[in-house]
Amino acid sequence: MRKNRLRELLNTDQPSLGTHIHISYPGIVELIGHSGMFDYVEFLGEYAPYDLYALENLGRAVDLFPHMSAMMKIEQEPRTYLAIRAIGAGIQNVLFADPRTVEDVQACVRAVRAESPQTGGIHGVGMRRDVRYVMEAGTPAFVQALEDAVVALMIEKKPAVENLEALLSVRGVDMVQFGPADYAMSIGLPGQTNHPQVREAERYVIETALKMGIAPRAEIAHPDAAKRYLDMGVKHFCMGWDVSILFNWYRQNGKAMLNLLGRVPLEEGESAGYGERK
Numbered sequence: 135m136r137k138n139r140l141r142e143l144l145n146t147d148q149p150s151l152g153t154h155i156h157i158s159y160p161g162i163v164e165l166i167g168h169s170g171m172f173d174y175v176e177f178l179g180e181y182a183p184y185d186l187y188a189l190e191n192l193g194r195a196v197d198l199f200p201h202m203s204a205m206m207k208i209e210q211e212p213r214t215y216l217a218i219r220a221i222g223a224g225i226q227n228v229l230f231a232d233p234r235t236v237e238d239v240q241a242c243v244r245a246v247r248a249e250s251p252q253t254g255g256i257h258g259v260g261m262r263r264d265v266r267y268v269m270e271a272g273t274p275a276f277v278q279a280l281e282d283a284v285v286a287l288m289i290e291k292k293p294a295v296e297n298l299e300a301l302l303s304v305r306g307v308d309m310v311q312f313g314p315a316d317y318a319m320s321i322g323l324p325g326q327t328n329h330p331q332v333r334e335a336e337r338y339v340i341e342t343a344l345k346m347g348i349a350p351r352a353e354i355a356h357p358d359a360a361k362r363y364l365d366m367g368v369k370h371f372c373m374g375w376d377v378s379i380l381f382n383w384y385r386q387n388g389k390a391m392l393n394l395l396g397r398v399p400l401e402e403g404e405s406a407g408y409g410e411r412k
Contacts, residue, residue: 135270135279138226139203140174144284144308144349149369152176152205154353155376158188160195162376167199176205176372179216180231186219193224193263205229205286210238214256217245222262227284229311234293236300243306246285248277255280284308286351289339290316298339302346309349309370312339340366 143150152174155162166175177184177192189206196204206220210232217228230242247255257280259272270276285306290313294301302310314327314336323329343350344367351370352363355378360371389399 135264135275136197136224136226137200137203138279138282138284139201140205140227140284141203141282143173150174150351150371152372153374153376154178154372156182157376158182158184158192160191163192163195163204164198167195167202170201172202174203174205174227176207176229177225178207178375179220180207180209186223189220189223189225190263197224203227205284207231207288213242214245217242218257218260221246221257221280221283222260222264224263226264226279226282227286229286229288229309231288231313232291232316233287233289233301234291235297236304239287239301239304239307242287243285243304246280246283247306248280250277253277253281286311288313288316290314290320292317292320295335295339298342299346302343302348307348309351310339310343311351311353311372312336337366340368 140150150173151171153166153172154176155166156178158177163175166172175196192204196202204225205227206216206225207229208216208220208231210230213230220228228246233239233242244255245257247253247257249256249258259276261267261271264279265271265273265276286309287301287307289295289298289301289310295317301307312335314332317335318324318326318329318332321331323332326332340350340363349370350368351372352360352368353372354360354363355374357373363371392399
């Protein structure tokens with residue numbers, strides 16, 4: 135079974151750095167791997183279109199780089215199916231969106247861990263990429279690989295924050311990530327991710343996770359946003375989104391080039407739709 139880089143870092147209490155992708159083209163994973171700068175790549179399956187072949191090809195691309203593992207962010211339903219297919223494709227770690235209750239968290243953990251008396255999960259044996267199809271299916275190494283899979287939770291709903299200690303007490307939770315946009319919306323403050331109530335909840339999530347021995351992770355766009363989290367004791371980060379990187383490049387450099395050409399750029403937030411630029 136393949137080593138899990140993110141698990142190794144967590145087990146040795148070392149910092150970790152990942153980056154997000156929406157694009158399922160495996161060449162993007164190869165570019166990230168060739169950079170040599172990231173410990174894992176997180177595929178945002180909750181948002182992006184993909185099929186099962188795409189998941190396997192992402193897994194194959196990650197396999198080219200021994201220094202790197204992968205994570206997939208999956209939506210609340212059907213979480214068990216998606217977790218099993220992601221891990222089976224070779225994406226070793228799972229970030230679960232939208233848990234609200236202890237029962238939700240238990241379902242997340244059980245979807246990842248093996249169905250055995252020692253581990254208490256519901257993840258069964260499969261002839262998939264993670265076990266080299268026929269070589270390690272159902273072996274002790276397979277059970278251990280499922281134990282090594284990092285189970286991360288998005289804490290992003292009002293009930294999850296209110297019952298945080300109970301949720302994080304579920305055995306098998308390894309990492310938490312606060313979701314300010316979803317949390318703000320869930321308390322009636324849509325779009326106000328910097329509102330004091332949202333910032334206070336974020337700090338509470340981070341401090342509680344640290345107190346309970348669970349790794350908090352922060353999502354940032356640039357290194358200059360890390361200090362606030364480092365000061366709170368966070369040392370796990372996922373930085374940058376491929377679609378944001380592309381959008382910002384298109385906007386900034388397109389605007390600069392249109393200015394050189396004497397053209398009037400669209401105002402920020404305006405969209406040309408399917409019509410012509412005026």
